[in-house]
Amino acid sequence: MRIVLDLQGAQSASRLRGIGRYSLSFAQALVRNNAGHDIIIALSALFPETIQPIRRAFDNLLPAGNIVVWDAPGPVAAIDPSNAERRDLAELVREAFLASLNPDIVHVTSLFEGYIDDAVTSITRHGAGCPVSVTLYDLIPLLNADRFLDPDPRYAEYYRQKIGYLKKASLLLAISRSAASEAVDHLGRDEAQVIPVGTGSDGHFRKTELRPVERDAVLASMGLYHPFFLYVSAPAVHKNHKRLIEAFARLPAAVRDTHQLAFIGHFSIFDRQDFETHAARSGLRPGSLVLLDSVSDSDLNTLYNLSQGFIMPSWHEGFGLPAVEAMLCGRATIGSRASSLPEVIGRDDALFDPFDVDDMCRVIHRLATDDEWRRELEAHAAVQSRLFTWDNVARKTFQAFESLRPAAGSGVAPDPLPQRKRRLA
Structure with missing residues (x-):
């Protein structure tokens, strides 16, 4: 043909x-x-x-x-x-x-x-x-x-x-x-x-090990000083950034104040101001939300690997490729129980209602505090990501x-x- x-x-x-x-x-x-x-x-x-x-x-x-x-x-x-x-x-x-x-x-x-x-x-x-x-x-x-x-x-x-x-x-x-x-x-x-x-995945994303000095230098250059959760997405409304910010803000203070939430995407000045204002109104302290404009694939691979987990809160996705990329890097991945994300993530206990901020907060809290469950999700990620x-x-x-x-x-x-x-x- x-x-x-x-x-x-x-x-x-x-x-x-x-x-x-x-x-x-x-x-x-x-x-x-x-x-x-x-x-x-x-x-x-x-x-x-x-x-x-x-x-x-x-x-x-x-x-x-x-x-x-x-x-x-x-x-x-x-x-x-x-x-x-x-x-x-x-x-x-x-x-x-x-x-x-x-x-x-x-x-x-x-x-x-x-x-x-x-x-x-x-x-x-x-x-x-x-x-x-x-x-x-x-x-x-x-x-x-x-x-x-x-x-x-x-x-x-x-x-x-x-x-x-x-x-x-x-x-x-x-x-x-x-x-x-x-x-x-x-x-x-x-x-x-x-x-x-x-x-x-295009092959750029994989598990890697960084020396502590290299790791700390990368994180400091991006304003990341605590264990952080990552979300990679365009700033469209269906990507559900604002509910994710609210869910993170509802974490108990002992968890919220020792973690950060990092967004990576193509953010206009308006997008950046909008998210930062929403974070402040939700009760987050300055620096809790980190907005990173599009980074290189190499840096993105590093951030996937260094994150404590990946969160995909969209209420509608055609697929959800960043979730696969995160799993290829061995990251525990949680996400929305909507459209394509259940078939991508492949575990019901890692899903939440994208319109229910409390339900989202519940799963994020477990990701932050339940080390055994997080290791289960990391092991699952290695298997699930091979399907794609x-x-x-x-x-x-x-x-x-x-x-x-x-x-x-x-x-x-x-x-x-x-x-x-x-x-x-």
Whole structure:
């Protein structure tokens, strides 16, 4: 099969989030596990600064000629209504370019792109008969329209258009069983067309040992002077930071005053002020909450390893990859009893109601004070985290693609991709 991967998810603003990491790791996993398929990666010239780094990410994995670039007039971001005509044209140009590659299947690693930047995604605008599959992360805005769609009509229009495209996809590759169930229950998709392929860790995260001098230097540089609990997340409302702050503040003073709560994410000035104000109003002393802007993978691995435990309080997650990363580092991990997190964490006694601050506080207190239970969770983490590998994702993905083969064409291998159709950056 000729498989074309639209990798804009690793180019757009999402490249700084979990979706970007997923998109790139997913593509690398397919290339590493490829057995006879012709894999082409399609990039957008509207993100010129991302092209060479992505090329380097596939050095020794994929021939340079298998990474192609398409172009269209910009800007096209949907947030600006003056871009509408250019965006409409760009969607047609992109689909025509992808069709010109003679694919058996096109896979879009992130469909919900292009609201605040120049990503371009659509399905069946050009009328090509090639099957299109899409990675499904979640349907959070659709299922929480009062929070995410109703207050912003322009974003709602953009999002619902993407939902329309999503319904036209031949196949959805869900990152969890929870996300797959959402598509079946709320999009009316047939279960056979929604395949939970899961996710994996990109290999940066593992148990490590630091010498006491190195450990103390790292912690001091980040303002961490007590045993700390870690949360890695974007500052979105469904990530539930504020209830976690409240739950930490309700710990008995003897526990609260000898521990810290550390958040890692891309925090704007507003986010930082909002969380710090909420912490103060909840009764936390200065320094109890530590906000760390996005750190390197190396430093993040160190922080996972040095934390007393990882907490994932989100009330809705498509998957919850940071929980897996923490478990790969051998950390006791607790989290919300909602959406995908029970299947990720894999222990009912490590879960809490994300809307019940007292229940959250109860489990955090046990994590802080019950050494035997914490060691049980650490042992469990070593086993549970092995379930989530990119090789497993690639295997399930190829099986899903193969299931579409009868609809992908005559079965005759396409002609070699004409070099004139490859615009190389």
